[in-house]
Amino acid sequence: xxxxxxxxxxxRVLARMHLRVTLFAVGxxxxxxxxAGFAAIGAYAGQNLHLIGRSAGYTAAPAIVFDDPVAAxxxxxxxxxxxxxxxxxxxxxxxxxxTVEREGEDRSLARWIADRxxxxxxxxxxxxxxxxRIGTVRVHGEGSAVAAYIRxxxxxxLVCLILTGLAAWLxxxxxxxxxxxxxxxxADAAHSFRRDETLDSRVPPAAIREVEALRTDFNALIAExxxxxxxxxxxxxxxxxxxxxxxxxxxxNRAHFERRAAEMMAEARAGDASFVLLYAxxxxxxxxxxxxxxxxxxxxxVETAARxxxxxxxxxxxCAAGRRRVRGPARGAQRRRRRRTRDQRDxxxxxxxxxxxxxxSRADDAEHRQRDLSGRRSGYYRAHQSGGCGDVCRQxxxxxxxxxxxxxxxxxxxxxxxxxxxxxxxxxxxMSKDKSPWTRAQRAVFTSEGFTETDRxxxxxxxxxxxFATDESIVLPQQAGSIRRIxxxxxxxxxxxxxxxxxxxxxxxxxxxxxxxxxxxAAVAEVLVASGFVQSEVSTAGxxxxxxxxxxxxxxxxxxxxxxxxxxxxx
Amino acid sequence: MTLTVxxxxxxxxxxxxxxxxxxxxxxxxxxxxxxxxxxxxxMISYTRWPEPRPVVRICVSGATAYTKGxxxxxxxxxxxxxxxxxxxxxxxxxxxxxxxGTMADADRQRMLRSIRDLPVLSIAEADPACRGGTIFCLRxxxxxxxxxxxxxxxxxxxxxxxxxxxxxxxxxxxxx
Numbered sequence: 006x007x008x009x010x011x012x013x014x015x016x017r018v019l020a021r022m023h024l025r026v027t028l029f030a031v032g033x034x035x036x037x038x039x040x041a042g043f044a045a046i047g048a049y050a051g052q053n054l055h056l057i058g059r060s061a062g063y064t065a066a067p068a069i070v071f072d073d074p075v076a077a078x079x080x081x082x083x084x085x086x087x088x089x090x091x092x093x094x095x096x097x098x099x100x101x102x103x104t105v106e107r108e109g110e111d112r113s114l115a116r117w118i119a120d121r122x123x124x125x126x127x128x129x130x131x132x133x134x135x136x137x138r139i140g141t142v143r144v145h146g147e148g149s150a151v152a153a154y155i156r157x158x159x160x161x162x163l164v165c166l167i168l169t170g171l172a173a174w175l176x177x178x179x180x181x182x183x184x185x186x187x188x189x190x191x192a193d194a195a196h197s198f199r200r201d202e203t204l205d206s207r208v209p210p211a212a213i214r215e216v217e218a219l220r221t222d223f224n225a226l227i228a229e230x231x232x233x234x235x236x237x238x239x240x241x242x243x244x245x246x247x248x249x250x251x252x253x254x255x256x257x258n259r260a261h262f263e264r265r266a267a268e269m270m271a272e273a274r275a276g277d278a279s280f281v282l283l284y285a286x287x288x289x290x291x292x293x294x295x296x297x298x299x300x301x302x303x304x305x306x307v308e309t310a311a312r313x314x315x316x317x318x319x320x321x322x323x324c325a326a327g328r329r330r331v332r333g334p335a336r337g338a339q340r341r342r343r344r345r346t347r348d349q350r351d352x353x354x355x356x357x358x359x360x361x362x363x364x365x366s367r368a369d370d371a372e373h374r375q376r377d378l379s380g381r382r383s384g385y386y387r388a389h390q391s392g393g394c395g396d397v398c399r400q401x402x403x404x405x406x407x408x409x410x411x412x413x414x415x416x417x418x419x420x421x422x423x424x425x426x427x428x429x430x431x432x433x434x435x436m437s438k439d440k441s442p443w444t445r446a447q448r449a450v451f452t453s454e455g456f457t458e459t460d461r462x463x464x465x466x467x468x469x470x471x472x473f474a475t476d477e478s479i480v481l482p483q484q485a486g487s488i489r490r491i492x493x494x495x496x497x498x499x500x501x502x503x504x505x506x507x508x509x510x511x512x513x514x515x516x517x518x519x520x521x522x523x524x525x526x527a528a529v530a531e532v533l534v535a536s537g538f539v540q541s542e543v544s545t546a547g548x549x550x551x552x553x554x555x556x557x558x559x560x561x562x563x564x565x566x567x568x569x570x571x572x573x574x575x576x
Numbered sequence: 577m578t579l580t581v582x583x584x585x586x587x588x589x590x591x592x593x594x595x596x597x598x599x600x601x602x603x604x605x606x607x608x609x610x611x612x613x614x615x616x617x618x619m620i621s622y623t624r625w626p627e628p629r630p631v632v633r634i635c636v637s638g639a640t641a642y643t644k645g646x647x648x649x650x651x652x653x654x655x656x657x658x659x660x661x662x663x664x665x666x667x668x669x670x671x672x673x674x675x676x677g678t679m680a681d682a683d684r685q686r687m688l689r690s691i692r693d694l695p696v697l698s699i700a701e702a703d704p705a706c707r708g709g710t711i712f713c714l715r716x717x718x719x720x721x722x723x724x725x726x727x728x729x730x731x732x733x734x735x736x737x738x739x740x741x742x743x744x745x746x747x748x749x750x751x752x
Contacts, residue, residue, distance in 0.1 A: 067740045070618040070652065071723075072611075080740075135621050135654030 016185045020177035027169040035162030046151050047123040057084050058130030058142040061092050066132050069140040077103035090147035096140050115155045119148020187211030191223050251325035254310035262324035447498040473567045478524035485532050492536030502542040504572040505530040509550045511557030523547025529569045611721045613645030617652025619712050622738035625695045629672050635662045638677030640701055673697045684708055695734040
């Protein structure tokens, strides 16, 4: 760009060229006309002198014949016109019979030039009488007429130059509209494309065929570039996906996991959020490969990944940390022994196999846990041992060195909800194999009453059922009736514990919303208790406006956010 | 045409009388014969006869003083010139130019009447006032030889005089 600053614009170049061409043309034409006219005038002036000489000779011939100087002078005086400096009549013996001269009034340079050019030598004409030469007329010319012509010609040429300069200027203005502006539009589009990488700028049509063709090509080029860029972007996305995902299971790979873990730890450290990290080893995998072949082993891994993923919420992430080869029996055995020892110790300390015990974490010790990942694997291992997990676990024989591993990351905010989540993450898999904490009857109730099974447990999706008016926490009679019915059904299938969470929309202050959400939760809990739930088994929480399900910018969104959620946690 | 020229010339020559035009030629001392001969030759050269005259015959009549040089008139006349003497009372035949010397007015008038409407150029040597009825009237002075032209006489003759001679035969006042 810096090089282009000093360069002249196209319009300027065109204008300059126009000016030069017109100046050259007019100058050349003017000079040619001037010179041609100059020559013609000079020739005519010379002829005029000859004519005047002949005329003088004719009229003065009798004067010569009669040798009358007075008559001679009188006969030639009328011929002393402009362009004639003087006339002399000479007798055959060379003596001057008569002479007349004109007073020179013009002393200009042009006159001097004209005199020198055309009238340097006098014109001589013989006087013939009856076929014999009786004398000579000598005519001296003068250049005042030619000088006037030269002056007028130069003046006219100058005027023409000014006029053509004006015309050139107007032409260049016209050119600017016809050529330069469309070209500028193209240049601007190209420039904005280069600078902003915006491809949506299209050049408007031009009035000149070549410029229009250029514009069309340019627009086509822009379109092709846009396509190409989109293609590149897709390619990049594909490559990105490939780079961050495991090829076999399509789960995010270790690099993705590490990046994500760092993000979540940063998030957790910044707020009071927390997350859970689960590490799962697929033990006893090698025998599958040995017995059924690697293809079958791959299928097992894929299916394992699919099942784990099916247990997750949208914002949870399951990662494949990579399949590793067995490094050696000695080392593998050592690890196994170490893991078992730790497992036993953990079990002893814990008393029972609580899957949440190891995964629960606060933000402040998240980093530590990350470092201690391998040590923590014992917890996941124990989870497999205690509950088993789908096909991975079922097909697994006694624990073997890890040949593959899956890391399950789950992030959520409320520590209070952690229990439900932890149970779900590990228990979700179990449920699919009738190892769910809920019985079939319980799940039937859930389903029939509008509960949906989520990773947080059975969630009463009551967005459309337990909504509140603005700034209200009163449960409407109709809502109370349905809550009572739900409560009765839940109690009928021996579900006696529930968590009630209240939410508010974004209008109102944070404190106000917090209290409002608490009141809403309490109001629903009150109906539950009135319907037979034990007060102590119903926990309530007001979550304020921190967890909107819709945007608070719209009326509908705010309505959806004024809600109460009943959560049924595993017993 | 003749009338118009006459009117113009008359208007312009008021100072010299009704019908005279005058021209002058400076004469070196003792050269009058030559100058008169050249002047007469000039007159012949500017005179046009109805039929071209390869040979011009001059008839001299009366007592003349400047005709000694007539033998070389042909040089200035541009053609062959023959000179003959005619007596004032005799017949005038075969004359293209009639040159009058000093003679009786009656004779001159009779001779001029006889050439009326004939192609004869008439020149008077001694009629300074140019009232005798000839076309040209010489004015021989000590230092110059001039002539006058009578438009009236031209109009009564069949010969024609070149207008340029009319131009040089200017009024006396201007020519002085």
